[in-house]
Amino acid sequence: MQDYTNTFTAPVTALQAFDAAAHPERWWNVMATGDAETVGGTLVYDVPGLHHSEFVVTEAEPGRRLVWHVQDTGAANEQGEWVGTDVIFEFHPKGDSTEVTFTHRGLQPRLECHEVCSTAWNYHLDVGLEALLVTGHGAPITPETIDEVATRVGAKLEPGERWKPMSYPSVSPYLICQDAEKLIGFIEDVFHGAVQRWFERPDGSLMHAELRIDDSIVMIGGGATETTSAPAHLHVYVQDAHAVFERAIAAGAENIREPAQADGDDDIRGGVRDPWCGVTWWIATQRARF
Secondary structure (H helix, E strand, C coil): CCCEEEEEEECCCHHHHHHHHCCHHHCCECCCEECCCCCCCEEEEEECCCEEEEEEEEEEECCCEEEEEEECCCCCCECHHHCCCEEEEEEEEECCEEEEEEEEECCCCCCCCHHHHHHHHHHHHHHHHHHHHHHCCCCCECCCCHHHHHHHHCCCCCCCCCCCCCCCCCCCCEEEECCHHHHHHHHHHHHCCEEEEEEECCCCCEEEEEEEECCEEEEEEECCCCCCCCCCEEEEECCCHHHHHHHHHHCCCEEEEEEECCCCCCEEEEEEECCCCCCEEEEEEECCCC
């Protein structure tokens, strides 16, 4: 099973990123209290009427790694499916910037709260932690914004109001692949894709999975021996086409075209073909503005 993961890069040092993550009142919830940066410290996260969780800090290596373990308190509105899971921050220097990898170990597609909780983490990491590190200003939940944020992430909706998963586009590619799990691993490694939903057959084999790549969703079906892969072409915009192309080749993809900018094209574009589903992935970075 795949844990929730989100990765982004910010123009700060690893120590600065660690310090920001360790103060969730600056980016997640102004009502968060306690010690979130010292091993043995306790963080209390509470959104009145909606969500209560308590964390104990189990690892704290400034500039490298921070881990919060969710403990059972029996409190009202406790998010029971989080108990026993771990919230993990990892910090990797990348030149003048830092790559932040966030993992909620144990938050998996089999959980009832997976959709809403994943959407909430996407939101808080985007407008909260990443915004704080990039712009100096995060947008944590406040007593005044509880209802607005809860509605936005899907935690507070009237029956029948939601007609598609939160933060999903209306149209998504659907890939049919015999070696679906290998393709999923390729997407995770190359594009930093994150599993959103995962459905298995009674025998435990994968029936259907959905992964997020930036603001898009890729759906994948397969896993059964009778399934025949159906090749397709997908175009993906990334921050660095050359780096993603190299990751794809290292992961086993076939070189279709090395990244280059053609005359009259606004993009640097290259292509690879994965060996599991036969999908051709066109990888591009825009260099000119319309």
